[in-house]
Amino acid sequence: MDTVRAVLDLLKSGINITFSGKEPWQIVSITTSSVLFIVWLYDFLDRDESLSVRGKKTIFRLAKYIPQVRRKVEDELNAINKTFQEDVIKKTAHLDYIVELPDKGLERDEIIKKLHENLRINEEAWQSGLASGAVYADDSNVKDLVGEVFKLSSYTNPLHPDLFPGVCKMEAEVVKIICNLFHGDENSCGTMTTGGTESIMMACKAYRDYAKETRGIRRPEMVLPVTAHSGFDKAGLYLNIRLRHIPIDPNTCQVDIEAMKRAINRNTVMLVGSAPNFPYGTVDNIAEISELGLKYNIPVHVDSCLGGLLTVFMEKAGYPPTVTDFRLKGVTSISADTHKYGFAPKGTSVILYRDPKYRHCQYTVTTDWVGGVYGSPTVNGSRSGGNIATCWATLLYHGLNGYVDSTKDIIYTTRFIEKGLRRIKGIFIFGQPATSVVAIGSHDFDILRLSDALEKRGWSLNVLQYPSGIHICITKLHTRATIAQKFLDDVKEAVAEIMKDPSVPVEGKMALYGTAQKLPDRSIVGDITKYFLDNMYYVPKQKTVEYN
The missing domain is CATH 3.40.640.10 (Type I PLP-dependent aspartate aminotransferase-like (Major domain))
Incomplete structure (x- = not known):
């Protein structure tokens, strides 16, 4: 107790000396500033990220208060947003948007026609079996069944x-x-x-x-x-x-x-x-x-x-x-x-x-x-x-037997693809795939180049980060004849082409993914993502149509 009392007395004396001769407003200002700094410091330290990451975030956040930096960031984000909008316009160029209720309701056949028009946009991207995950089965018998079931139970x-x-x-x-x-x-x-x-x-x-x-x-x-x-x-x-x-x-x-x-x-x-x-x-x-x-x-x-x-x-x-x-x-x-x-x-x-x-x-x-x-x-x-x-x-x-048969096909296809990929020089497989996902990386070139090359061949894969990678999620659609072998052939061909000059940097849309991983200020990546989500609801003004 004597030691504690001595420390408190020493602390009190130090505070008195510090504020000796100060005006009341100065004492209030110093005290308030000190408290705010301690609160900020506690918040800064009480986070999951490392000190270096927190430091970089703070620096970049403060840098955006500089007018030139803020304008540069805004210009880049606006350019990216414009790219997203152009992509929407391109995909829906042949269709009009309905933005107001028609005075008179549309006939059933016209509604079904417009439904088909909307569903056919980019339809081949998933029906072809070249997409990772997303659609896990496409059985016409099941669709007929659930269509009837939903009609009876939807309300x-x-x-x-x-x-x-x-x-x-x-x-x-x-x-x-x-x-x-x-x-x-x-x-x-x-x-x-x-x-x-x-x-x-x-x-x-x-x-x-x-x-x-x-x-x-x-x-x-x-x-x-x-x-x-x-x-x-x-x-x-x-x-x-x-x-x-x-x-x-x-x-x-x-x-x-x-x-x-x-x-x-x-x-x-x-x-x-x-x-x-x-x-x-x-x-x-x-x-x-x-x-x-x-x-x-x-x-x-x-x-x-x-x-x-x-x-x-x-x-x-x-x-x-x-x-x-x-x-x-x-x-x-x-x-x-x-x-x-x-x-x-x-x-x-x-x-x-x-x-x-x-x-x-x-x-x-x-x-x-x-x-x-x-x-x-x-x-x-x-x-x-x-x-x-x-x-x-x-x-x-499906019943037990139906699911067992589907599982057998999916796991066999996954193992077939994994085995084939492991034979291709220049890439590697992350860990040991356990079910239906196979992730690919490379120590020799930017793996996003492979993603770009496969996209040009019609494949839609998932992009990974920290470290960079891509993966394919095998579904029933991939168990169709020739799909798995096509994937292996396309990967082998693309890797062979890339390995002719592995140091070439990735370009185009995939370059954006690579840049996003390197940005210390993750809020900018968040802003890009928000713009992407915004454009799911984007309606081009020149494409609207009125029925009234």
Whole structure:
């Protein structure tokens, strides 16, 4: 106590000496400035990025206050935005835009005609089987079935179980079917959602609220690999959960378990692993993450949105996968997209829990609203029963044998492509692909040149960053005869051409991707992305038409 008192006396004397002879306004100004600086410094230090990254961000943010720099940035962004707009105009040049309701409603045949006109824009890009992911099946029999099912159920709404109990029954059946595929027991449960992002968000919401109720956590954090889907970043922003991103092993592309262990603290509300992850198609060591969850009593979420409805059939298809499901005691939830390898129409996914106590925390319940007690299981209140019914019908149509056969074809095609790519000099494969994604990089040339070359040959692949790479996600469309071999032939031909002069820099649109990775001020990259999203809603004024 004497030591503490001495330190306090010394501090007091120092402050008195510092402010000796100062005017009151000076004392107030110095004190206020010091407090603001300490707050800024705390905020600067209390972030996930390294000091160097934070320093660069601060410098670039301040630099944009310089008029010349600000004008230069704005000019570049406007030029990029114009490029996006020109792309929209080019794709829709042969069509007009309807921007006002016609006085008299259009006839059915005219509406269907215009629908076909819109759907035919760039239709060959995905129907050809040259696109990565996006469309996971194109079966005319299934489309006829779900079209009929949706017609009968489109105006139903499970928000009103008293009116539509059959829709709720179908949702319960979908959830239980998927629970059983992931080796859940009688306690396993879940809900349907509109997609993987909502499934992820629901898990994050459940664990945030569960930790608040049971452990009193007010500043929740989740620990997850850098390869985890960006849906977790969205969930963090929406739900005010801090993300602690963990690096991966550069060889295996799996999360560093020791680094994950070090990141766990008293505010950790969930651990995340991917089976598989989106960028590289590799599976994190879920068994070890499960053990961490058991050791520290923290829920573990396995994101199987992309390939979960492959892994559950792979053993029967002759490709036994690593165990990543409810057979691991520490795994408390799994997300899986039925609208990917479940081949259901877009707009359905499931979030599964080991125990109902977690699902209870997913729900939103309002007890004091003047409109009555209100409860909803997911983000949406009203939901289309049509989405539930079409998913349900698709599962029943394919059956176990149908999914096993499809999985066999998809995994065989993926392994065929992977094996062929490994024989091509000048490129390498990231990690060990586990399901349907094969990611390609190069130590000899800018891999974005290969992406550009393949795009000119009709392929649409996904671009990766940190490090640069591209990947192809194999779907049912790629299992058609000659598609896989065409991909290998095109890659081999393109790489051979590039290797004639590997030092040539990438040009055109792909150069923008490369430049974006190198920008220390990521807010500029964010602005570019916002302009890209803006142009999804861009209506060229000269192309509008009135029916009145």
